[in-house]
Amino acid sequence: MSQSAIKTTEEIVSCSDNGQHPLVYISLKNGSGRCQYCGQLFIREEAASEQSQQAA
Numbered sequence: 001m002s003q004s005a006i007k008t009t010e011e012i013v014s015c016s017d018n019g020q021h022p023l024v025y026i027s028l029k030n031g032s033g034r035c036q037y038c039g040q041l042f043i044r045e046e047a048a049s050e051q052s053q054q055a056a
Contacts, residue, residue: 005032005041013042 021037028044
C-alpha cells in the first residue's frame, strides 16, 4: 500500500493495489475517497480548465 495520497482530476478511480485485491471503483464526487481493501487515499483536484471557467 502506498503511503501518499493519489491526486487525480477524475470523478471515479479504480484500485486493485497492483492485483493484490479485487478491482474496485471509488467515487470521488465528494472530493476524496479511500479504498476499502488497501486503504489507499484518492483526492480529486479540479482541472485547470475547470478552475479558469469558474474564475470567469
